[in-house]
Amino acid sequence: MPAQALKCKECSTTYPLEARYVCERCFGPLEVAYRPPGSGPEELKRRIQAGPHSLWRYADFLPLERTPRASLPTGWTPLVRADRLAERLGLGELWIKNETANPTHSFKDRVVSVGLARAIELGFDTVACASTGNLAGAVAAHAAYAGLPAYVFIPADLEPEKILSAGAYGAQIVGVKGNYDAVNRLCTEVSGERESWAFVNVNVRPYYAEGSKTLAYETAEQLGWEVPDRVVAPIASGSLFTKVARGFEEFIDAGLVSGAVPAMHGAQAEGCSPVAQAYAAGTDVCRPVKPDTIAKSLAIGNPADGPYAVDLARRTGGSVDAVSDDEIRAGVRLLAETTGIFTETAGGVTTAVLAKLAERGEIDPGERVVVYITGDGLKTLDTVRGTFEVAEIEPHFEAFEAALGRSVAEGTLVTSAEAFGRDSHEAGA
Amino acid sequence: MAVTIKIPTQLRAVAGGAAEAHADGGTVGEVLDGLYAQHGELRDRIAGEDGELRRFVNVYLRGEDIRFLDGLATPVADGDEVTILPAVAGG
Numbered sequence: 133m134p135a136q137a138l139k140c141k142e143c144s145t146t147y148p149l150e151a152r153y154v155c156e157r158c159f160g161p162l163e164v165a166y167r168p169p170g171s172g173p174e175e176l177k178r179r180i181q182a183g184p185h186s187l188w189r190y191a192d193f194l195p196l197e198r199t200p201r202a203s204l205p206t207g208w209t210p211l212v213r214a215d216r217l218a219e220r221l222g223l224g225e226l227w228i229k230n231e232t233a234n235p236t237h238s239f240k241d242r243v244v245s246v247g248l249a250r251a252i253e254l255g256f257d258t259v260a261c262a263s264t265g266n267l268a269g270a271v272a273a274h275a276a277y278a279g280l281p282a283y284v285f286i287p288a289d290l291e292p293e294k295i296l297s298a299g300a301y302g303a304q305i306v307g308v309k310g311n312y313d314a315v316n317r318l319c320t321e322v323s324g325e326r327e328s329w330a331f332v333n334v335n336v337r338p339y340y341a342e343g344s345k346t347l348a349y350e351t352a353e354q355l356g357w358e359v360p361d362r363v364v365a366p367i368a369s370g371s372l373f374t375k376v377a378r379g380f381e382e383f384i385d386a387g388l389v390s391g392a393v394p395a396m397h398g399a400q401a402e403g404c405s406p407v408a409q410a411y412a413a414g415t416d417v418c419r420p421v422k423p424d425t426i427a428k429s430l431a432i433g434n435p436a437d438g439p440y441a442v443d444l445a446r447r448t449g450g451s452v453d454a455v456s457d458d459e460i461r462a463g464v465r466l467l468a469e470t471t472g473i474f475t476e477t478a479g480g481v482t483t484a485v486l487a488k489l490a491e492r493g494e495i496d497p498g499e500r501v502v503v504y505i506t507g508d509g510l511k512t513l514d515t516v517r518g519t520f521e522v523a524e525i526e527p528h529f530e531a532f533e534a535a536l537g538r539s540v541a542e543g544t545l546v547t548s549a550e551a552f553g554r555d556s557h558e559a560g561a
Numbered sequence: 562m563a564v565t566i567k568i569p570t571q572l573r574a575v576a577g578g579a580a581e582a583h584a585d586g587g588t589v590g591e592v593l594d595g596l597y598a599q600h601g602e603l604r605d606r607i608a609g610e611d612g613e614l615r616r617f618v619n620v621y622l623r624g625e626d627i628r629f630l631d632g633l634a635t636p637v638a639d640g641d642e643v644t645i646l647p648a649v650a651g652g
Binding site: 142153154156157158159160161313314316317319320321324325333334337417419420422434436439 | 569570571572574606607615616617618619621624626628629644646647648649
């Protein structure tokens with residue numbers, strides 16, 4: 133499926149495959165258009181299965197001239213069956229796509245892999261990004277591997293874990309006094325003036341965004357070349373959400389899987405929910421908001437792909453829901469104690485929306501549901517601080533017995549993390 | 562009111578290569594009309610047939626998105642800066 137051109141999503145004007153991201157005629161976003169695959173499904177499947185255990189196994193569906201010879205191994209993350217979570221929520225077949233297993237612990241490694249590879253093909257000598265946190269680490273790490281200088285622009289008040297883990301790779305961190313939308317605006321201006329810089333999510337964004345399609349390809353392949361019935365995924369800019377659907381669509385069109393694009397359910401935090409508000413209001417106009425939420429990685433108040441996300445949710449029989457900060461914390465806890473996956477706040481948003489859909493009875497127990505957990509809890513540790521107590525004791529058996537002996541004897545400690553949290557220490561989600 | 566308008570790189574070709582322009586007006590909308598009077602082709606790129614901004618065009622007054630103010634009716638003061646930028650997704 134060779135890339136053919138960049139095409140405006142609004143007015144369909146086409147441009148060569150250069151570092152452009154916006155239509156000069158109407159300012160609409162550009163995306164990569166492809167020729168139909170040159171081979172049939174059997175040959176495509178054979179090529180995928182013969183590929184590496186990384187996102188590059190889907191190179192036939194990515195906008196690069198050639199697959200990078202070496203890169204940080206990204207993608208092919210576990211699809212984890214979540215029976216205990218399903219049971220808790222009264223659902224049937226539930227799967228977690230665990231994106232914390234990527235090199236910098238979030239799905240951003242996928243988009244950066246593709247964006248950086250294309251930036252190198254186009255001759256850029258420096259990489260940069262506007263980030264809500266996860267992208268910062270991914271750009272810094274992949275740039276370090278490729279040996280390119282990196283400039284990472286973030287809101288100055290970002291979680292310290294995200295700032296520290298990005299700075300560790302040697303990138304120049306630029307803390308901007310303002311929210312993400314101010315950072316994004318600044319980067320849009322800077323990218324216009326620094327011609328040798330590739331801002332992965334600004335001037336090479338059409339290529340970068342394609343990386344998110346691999347989330348869908350992997351899901352389909354890991355399910356034995358089948359499409360799930362429903363998908364729950366977070367929405368910040370709306371890019372991941374729309375590209376996941378596009379990935380399923382491309383596999384269906386190529387004959388690799390049968391069926392339809394899943395019902396797409398988007399998840400936002402109430403403190404930054406322009407897309408959920410537009411969905412609820414029955415419009416596709418996403419009025420910008422000033423974010424105020426603990427889910428900082430989703431705190432984009434002016435989401436450029438918002439109108440497409442709303443349209444997609446409606447078209448596929450999905451929805452866009454928003455949850456409160458308390459529900460987000462409870463979501464982080466729920467996922468951790470039922471699946472062993474510790475997610476950051478964005479995953480708490482996604483899990484909380486899943487719980488909400490289950491409660492509303494929108495998911496039939498016969499349906500197969502896939503939830504995208506896009507980032508790692510180690511990057512937002514404050515979320516769980518104070519939600520449980522550490523039993524601090526002297527190093528003697530008697531002290532242990534005195535402090536915890538009874539609950540061990542009753543079996544509450546070892547059999548149920550939930551009991552540990554609620555009964556033994558009265559600290560819960 | 563003389564206002565400075567910053568023109569994004571994508572629109573400079575239809576603005577005679579200029580990165581900045583100056584226009585008079587009492588509101589953002591009037592300032593943009595002044596800009597269109599100087600560079601006629603810009604109107605069609607920035608605004609739809611109804612005169613409203615196209616949905617992927619962001620306009621800022623002194624760094625604030627005008628959708629948080631009064632939109633095109635937002636009053637401007639002498640020496641203000643209006644910035645036009647394309648909407649870009651991030652994350």
